[in-house]
Every structure is written in structure tokens, then in C-alpha cells.
Amino acid sequence: MTPPKDIDSRVTELARSVSNSLNLSTSPTLNFHSPPTSFKQRGSFTDGGSGSTPGLSSISWKQLKPFDSKDIKVLLLENVNQTGVDILKAKGYQVEALKSSLPEDQLIERIKDVQVIGIRSKTKLTERVLSHAKNLIVIGCFCIGTNQVDLQYAAQQGIAVFNSPFSNSRSVAELVIAEIIALARQLTDRSMELHSGTWNKVSKGCWEIRGKTLGIVGYGHIGSQLSVLAESMGMSVIYYDVINLMGLGTARQVASLDELLDQADFVTLHVPETQDTKNLIGKTQLEKMKDGSYLLNNARGSVVDIPALIEAMRSGKIAGAALDVYPNEPAGNGDYFNNDLNTWARDLRSLKNLILTPHIGGSTEEAQSAIGVEVSEALVRYVNEGASLGAVNMPEVTLRSLTLEEPDSLRVIYIHKNVPGVLRQVNAVLAHHNVEKQNTDSRGEVAYLMADISDVREEEIKDLWQSLEELSSRIRTRVLY
Structure with missing residues (x-):
């Protein structure tokens, strides 16, 4: 095989209804959202203190709560980090935290009575x-992805969905750096050999990463951090993204995926799961990669055609690969990564210089x-304040908080079908009160209206x-007061 080449140096029914509302967070990207760090948490069901906002420390904020609602019940699955559990419990919610996921029938039974569910x-x-979650108002995905949730159906039921797209960016970037070095030095093979008693001190096919070219597919939060780390280790960085993005350091954007594959010694994938990214790297793309190059996938399992990768590694076209994600993944820990789960699992496991995590x-x-902090705080703001900034499936709407100087005021949240005439009808209902603030937005078939009204007994x-x-x-419909 041809070794990688050095190159020159050059991101109650009433209780149920009123307990449905919006969410929060802002983001520099179109597809992902994250709460701004400057947003100060205000209010809860149980505390009596007032929050603060920079420059507004003299204002006492009114603590909102759903009208005539039951205690908020929260179900957390898959061992959500304790930081998130503690935040939700501190707000007076009834929190049940389980370490594993649940089979569908058990999940249907457990989800019936909760207002909030947190998953990974x-x-x-x-x-x-x-369809069985009649009380559910919000879903927290304590991870980056949201493809495990039917987002459209959730929106149609008035259920907001939040995630944490940025909190683990550094962890993923560091793992990729470790994988690049391990593949270049065939570390996993040498380790397994020595574990079995074989001493195999070799240098053939082992390389420094300095001077090699890293090709990053998807230059978002992970890709851009990885870019900086790789460049600091002497790698030359190129990247491909569907939008034009300014490169960090001396990283440069290439015009096409084919151009990246042709130049990169290491190709790493950091793209979401969409129809456009399904089998993004297949037989044709693998053939366009450099002889003796390496492929890393820490994005989504559907992005790589794994049977094609197996063939390319067996032929020597690809010198090594690292996979952290798979088309089908077990629902729990155990001896499940076999051909019953993915028909090619045994063939994949037999390959040399392949890191499987x-x-x-x-x-x-x-x-x-x-992630526990980010998602839990977003859930609290959604339940208590009704701000939908950062929801991945809802229009993003918020209003400044009510104050204690507005004792007879309340917040109305109306999630509705995006059809003509709704604003006129809602304002007719609110006509006997003074509308202090109002904001509305739509997203596809769903619209979100928030209004603060005063003089309400x-x-x-x-x-x-x-x-x-x-x-x-x-x-x-939700009413917070």
C-alpha cells in the first residue's frame, strides 16, 4: 500500500393543558441550539427568591407557575448525569431517575403520567x-442527537424538544485526536498482541501524524475544535462543509467532498444524520481516498457504508479506521454486538488496525x-417560564419576565395550528385585559404565541x-401566573 504523504504547510385535563408550553436557547447554527450562557435562571415552583439579569439587579422577578397544575412529574432514563437530576429536584419536581432505557410497552405505561421526560x-x-403521553409537555435529550424522537409528531402535540448540541464537543474532539494517533501507530493491534503474549516490535506502516493532512467533513463545533487541536500537533487541516465557514488557524475549506478525499491522509466525519448524509462514505468515496489513508466516524452510524469499508480495508486501500457509531446499536450493555444486530459485525471485528468503541x-x-446542567435548566425554563428559545421542533419565542410590581398579571401560552385568523381570535379572548407584551412565531404547521396580560382576577x-x-x-394551552 502507498503510505500517506507529507504536504507543505498551507463547526387533571386542565393541569395537563396548562402544563404545556415552550422552551429556550440560542444558537449560531441553523440546526442546533443551546441556551445562552448569559441567560439567568429565574423562578421555580418552590423557591421564593428572585433572580437577576445583568444591569437589572434592582428588579424583583415574579416566579411563574402553571395554574391549578399537579406537581410536575419527571421521568429520566439512561442514567442521566446527577447534575441534571439535582437541578430538577431542587425545583420541587417529582423526579424518577432510571439507569437504563425501557422496552416500548413499559415506556408507554410509564410515560402516561409524566409532564417531563429526559432520555439519551x-x-x-x-x-x-x-400518543400515550397525554400529560407530556417537554422532552429533554441529554445528548447531541434528536433522531430518536419523532420531532414532527411531538410538535403537532405541543411537546417541545430540547437537546445539548455543544456540551460534549471537546470530549469528541479529543477522542478523535487519540484515534488518529492510535491508528497511525497501530496501537490497538500491538496492545491486543501483547495481551495475548505476543511481542511484535515493528515500525513498518507506523507514522507520525506531524505533516499529515487531516480532512474534516462537517466544520461545526466539534470539527472546528478538532481543527485547532490537530493543527497544534503539526497536521495540515482541510475541511468540507455545505456552507461557507471561516477556518480557524491555517485550516482551509475545499470546494467538494471529492477534493477532500483526494488530499486527506485522515478523513473524520462530523455531520448530522439526514437523507443527504446517509451512506455519505460508500464504495465510490472510499475508492477516491488516498491509498493507505484512514477513516474515522464519530458522527452517526448511517453515514458510512460499513460493508464497503470492510472491503476497502481487506484490500489494503484503507490502512485503518475508527468507528464509534453504528447503524444499529444495542439498547444496553452486554454481549450484543454480533451478527444478529448488524449482519456484518463478525467480519468487521476480524479486521486489523480497526478501533471499535x-x-x-x-x-x-x-x-x-x-449536558446535565444545560438540558435540565432548559427544561426548568420551559416548564416555569414558557420560553421556547432553543427548542429543536418548535418556533422560538420568549418574553422578558414579569415582575413583582405586576401582581395581577399572568402569562398565556397558546400553541396552535398555523392557520389564518388565530391572532384575531386569541386577542378577542384577551380583550377584557390589558396585553402588556405579546410575541408569536410559526414553524411549518405549528405556531407559538406568548402573551403577558394584566388586571386578571x-x-x-x-x-x-x-x-x-x-x-x-x-x-x-398553558397559563402561568
Whole structure:
């Protein structure tokens, strides 16, 4: 095989209904969202303190809560980090945290009574499951991906979905650096050989990574961090993305995937799972890679045609590969990575200089703690304040908080079908009160309206809620006061 070449140096029914609302977070990208770090958490069901916002320290914020709602019940699956559990418990919610995912029938039974559910990558919230979740108002994905949730159906039911797209970026980037070095030096092969008693001191086919070219497919938060780390180790970095992005350091963007494959000694994938990225690297693309190059996939299992990769490695075209994700992954730990799960598993495991890891890209203490904080705080803001900034399946809407100087004010959240005439109908319901603030936005078939109204007596709240519930456009109504 031809060795990699050095090159020159050159990112109650009432309780259910009022307990449905929006979410929060801003983002520099179109597809992913994350709460701004400057956003200060305000309010809860149980605390009586007031929060603060930079420059507004003299203002006492009103603590909002759902009108006439039951205690908020939260179900957390797949061993969500304790930081997230603690945040939700501190808000007075009833939190049940399980270490594993649940089979579909058990999940359907457990999801019926909860307002909030938190999952990671193994739990599948399909239309069938969500159709039984009559009280559910919000889903927290304590991970990057949201493909395990039927986002469209959730939106149609007025259920917001949040994730944590950035918190584990550094952990994934560091893993890729480790994999690049391990592949270049055939470390895993030497380690397994010595574990079995074989001393095999060789240098043939082992390389320094200095001076080699790293090709990054997808220059988002992970790809851009990886770019900096790789360049600091003496690698030359090129990247391909579907949009034009400024490279960090001396990294340069290439015009096509084919151009990247032709030049890179190491190709690493950092793209979402979409129809466009399915089998992004298949037989044709592998043939276009340099002889003796390496492929790394820490993105999604569907991005690489694994049978084609097996063939390319057997032929010597590809000198090594690292896979952290797979088309089908077990729902729990155990002896499950076999041909029953993926028909090619045995052939894959037989290859040399192949690093196989069980989807651990973001599995560090630091990343999981940060994810726990980010997603839990987003869930609290959604439940308590109704701000939908950062929801991956809902229009993004927020209003500044109410203050204690507005004692007879409340917040109305109306998630509705995106059809003509709704704003006129809603404002007719609110006409007997003063609308202090109002914001609305739409996304596809779903629209989200938030309004703060004043001069509302407590005995009027239920009638106001009922009037909104009776509108034909209604998906979900919430009243926070």
C-alpha cells in the first residue's frame, strides 16, 4: 500500500393543558441550539427568591407557575448525569431517575403520567409512544442527537424538544485526536498482541501524524475544535462543509467532498444524520481516498457504508479506521454486538488496525455534567417560564419576565395550528385585559404565541383558559401566573 504523504504547510385535563408550553436557547447554527450562557435562571415552583439579569439587579422577578397544575412529574432514563437530576429536584419536581432505557410497552405505561421526560440516545420516542403521553409537555435529550424522537409528531402535540448540541464537543474532539494517533501507530493491534503474549516490535506502516493532512467533513463545533487541536500537533487541516465557514488557524475549506478525499491522509466525519448524509462514505468515496489513508466516524452510524469499508480495508486501500457509531446499536450493555444486530459485525471485528468503541464520543465526566446542567435548566425554563428559545421542533419565542410590581398579571401560552385568523381570535379572548407584551412565531404547521396580560382576577383564569381551549386552532394551552 502507498503510505500517506507529507504536504507543505498551507463547526387533571386542565393541569395537563396548562402544563404545556415552550422552551429556550440560542444558537449560531441553523440546526442546533443551546441556551445562552448569559441567560439567568429565574423562578421555580418552590423557591421564593428572585433572580437577576445583568444591569437589572434592582428588579424583583415574579416566579411563574402553571395554574391549578399537579406537581410536575419527571421521568429520566439512561442514567442521566446527577447534575441534571439535582437541578430538577431542587425545583420541587417529582423526579424518577432510571439507569437504563425501557422496552416500548413499559415506556408507554410509564410515560402516561409524566409532564417531563429526559432520555439519551437509546430510548425511542416514536409516534406510538408519544400518543400515550397525554400529560407530556417537554422532552429533554441529554445528548447531541434528536433522531430518536419523532420531532414532527411531538410538535403537532405541543411537546417541545430540547437537546445539548455543544456540551460534549471537546470530549469528541479529543477522542478523535487519540484515534488518529492510535491508528497511525497501530496501537490497538500491538496492545491486543501483547495481551495475548505476543511481542511484535515493528515500525513498518507506523507514522507520525506531524505533516499529515487531516480532512474534516462537517466544520461545526466539534470539527472546528478538532481543527485547532490537530493543527497544534503539526497536521495540515482541510475541511468540507455545505456552507461557507471561516477556518480557524491555517485550516482551509475545499470546494467538494471529492477534493477532500483526494488530499486527506485522515478523513473524520462530523455531520448530522439526514437523507443527504446517509451512506455519505460508500464504495465510490472510499475508492477516491488516498491509498493507505484512514477513516474515522464519530458522527452517526448511517453515514458510512460499513460493508464497503470492510472491503476497502481487506484490500489494503484503507490502512485503518475508527468507528464509534453504528447503524444499529444495542439498547444496553452486554454481549450484543454480533451478527444478529448488524449482519456484518463478525467480519468487521476480524479486521486489523480497526478501533471499535461503543458510542462513547461524549462519555466523559465533564461532558455529561455539562449536558446535565444545560438540558435540565432548559427544561426548568420551559416548564416555569414558557420560553421556547432553543427548542429543536418548535418556533422560538420568549418574553422578558414579569415582575413583582405586576401582581395581577399572568402569562398565556397558546400553541396552535398555523392557520389564518388565530391572532384575531386569541386577542378577542384577551380583550377584557390589558396585553402588556405579546410575541408569536410559526414553524411549518405549528405556531407559538406568548402573551403577558394584566388586571386578571384569580377567578377569571379558568374561564380564560377554557375560552382558548375551545378555539379550533388549539394544540395546547398553558397559563402561568
